[in-house]
Structures are given as C-alpha cells and as structure tokens.
Amino acid sequence: MIWVVCVDDRNGTAFHDRPQSRDAALRADLLDTVGEKRLWMDAAARRQFTEESPNLAVAEDFPEKAGPGEYCFGGAAPVLPWLERVEAMVVYRWNRTYPADRYLDFDPAKCGWKLVEQREFPGRSHPKLTKEVFVK
Numbered sequence: 001m002i003w004v005v006c007v008d009d010r011n012g013t014a015f016h017d018r019p020q021s022r023d024a025a026l027r028a029d030l031l032d033t034v035g036e037k038r039l040w041m042d043a044a045a046r047r048q049f050t051e052e053s054p055n056l057a058v059a060e061d062f063p064e065k066a067g068p069g070e071y072c073f074g075g076a077a078p079v080l081p082w083l084e085r086v087e088a089m090v091v092y093r094w095n096r097t098y099p100a101d102r103y104l105d106f107d108p109a110k111c112g113w114k115l116v117e118q119r120e121f122p123g124r125s126h127p128k129l130t131k132e133v134f135v136k
Contacts, residue, residue, distance in 0.1 A: 002088045003079050008093075011107065021075060033090065037069060040057045114135050117132065
C-alpha cells in the first residue's frame with residue numbers, strides 16, 4: 001500500500017480529531033496521483049472530499065483492506081502498525097505550524113527511505129504546499 005499523510009512543520013497530523021488535510025488543491029493533486037487505483041480512508045477523512053470518485057473506498061479498518069499499489073489516506077492514523085505493508089509514502093507538507101495533538105509516528109527521510117519526488121504547488125488555503133514521495 002502507499003500511505004498518504006498531511007503534516008505541518010512539526011509533523012503534526014491532527015488536532016482534536018481533525019486532520020490537517022483540508023485543502024481543495026491538495027485533494028485534487030491526490031486524486032490525480034491515485035489515478036485509477038483505489039484510495040482507502042476512514043469515514044472522517046471521506047467527509048473532507050466533496051469530489052466524487054469511484055476510486056474512493058471507506059472502511060474504518062482501511063489499512064487492512066488496502067492491497068498492493070493501493071493508496072491509504074492516513075489522516076491522523078498511525079502508520080507504524082502497517083509499516084511492513086507500506087511500499088511508499090506520499091507526504092504533503094503545509095509549510096507552517098499548527099496546533100496538533102497527533103503526530104506522524106514514522107519519518108521516512110530519517111529512516112533511510114529514498115525521496116523520489118519533491119515538488120511545490122499552490123494550495124487553495126496555503127500559498128505553498130510541498131509534496132514528497134518516498135519509497136523503501
């Protein structure tokens with residue numbers, strides 16, 4: 001599976017159970033990245049998507065459902081329990097600091113994963129978003 005997460009400058013992922021991932025340009029980029037593959041997420045993450053796509057799949061145990069090459073929009077969920085199955089990670093960075101009470105529990109850059117893509121693009125709610133793609 002390919003894990004997708006949005007983080008602030010301190011690797012915060014959520015505050016009071018609200019994921020830090022509400023940007024229309026980010027969602028559009030994510031859906032473009034996913035293409036024809038399935039994008040798994042929980043019901044809380046699905047509420048963020050106003051876009052309709054047949055590729056969106058919702059399950060509370062979404063990491064268990066995802067197969068090889070399928071995407072998991074992690075939101076505030078921990079990635080470590082699923083790390084053995086994670087083939088790659090897509091990290092969207094907000095490039096600013098927000099209040100957070102949940103943090104990314106795995107840093108692919110610090111653990112020797114290879115950065116294969118990095119690009120900046122304008123968000124709708126942020127002047128600059130950074131997308132990083134890591135592989136094992």
